[in-house]
Amino acid sequence: MEPGRARNSVSQLRKGTLEYCVLALLRDGRRYGFELVRTLSEADGLLVSEGTIYPLLSRLRRDHLVSTSWQESEAGPPRRYYQLTDAGQRALADFSDEWARFRDAVDALLTAQGEGR
């Protein structure tokens, strides 16, 4: 099998789950853009290029899953903070359930190889 195939599938998965990772980071309170970006890019393999997170944040805001507010910072210009809305909290909870089911199903199949023989 060609080696790029698995990587491509994982990259699709990453794309689909990234927005929920952002929502999850906001679960315990608001954060500003740079902070979110750096946390995500330090999580292994979640973020290929940091800049692409900003369009995602903008989309989450347009979908009313997060709201934004400006806040003065001690160092430098004011920062735009992101926080979860009620709809964002529900979306995150729904995804968490679905993801747990999906992960368990995939894990079960991946680890069951060979037991059937």
Next chain:
Amino acid sequence: MNVHSDELVDDYLRRLDAAASALPAHRREELISEIRDHLEEAMRREPASDEAAVRNVLERLGSPEEIVSAAQDPAPPGHLVAPYRETNGSAIVSVLLGVLWFAWIGSVLALFFGYRARREIKNSAGRQKGSGLATVGIILGWIGIAILLAGVAAGVVLVASSAGSSGGTPVPAHSRGGTPVPVHSP
């Protein structure tokens, strides 16, 4: 930051601005201001603000084109949107004329537009819908024509029978034989 580092950042922002021209104005402004803030914050955290540090920050950020293309992505993967297909105009006209009928002129026009709609939909390679409508128009058109023909036939029969029953002039016996009756000119 030294002059060369500033140039790198300016160049990056120029490219971002150019790439983002495809976005709606308010989203372009929002994106550019976010990236600017990011760059400032990132450089503040770098231990040294030399050219290498700037290059590292820009590299982690990703290319302007990549960022803009992420901003353009309309739907998350898996949400395939069916392409919009417009309904063929002739098909709609055909059904309307078929229904309105207009003393049979509508029926004839319904047939005309119905067949035209079918041809146009076929040539649109899937971009138009409405072949069902066109068929309805064509059927209504033919029904109209059939009613017209039936009416004409009934009228002819009626006229012929009324002419026959009124007993005016019985058909001459010799004309039934198939031999032509000579016409007497005055």
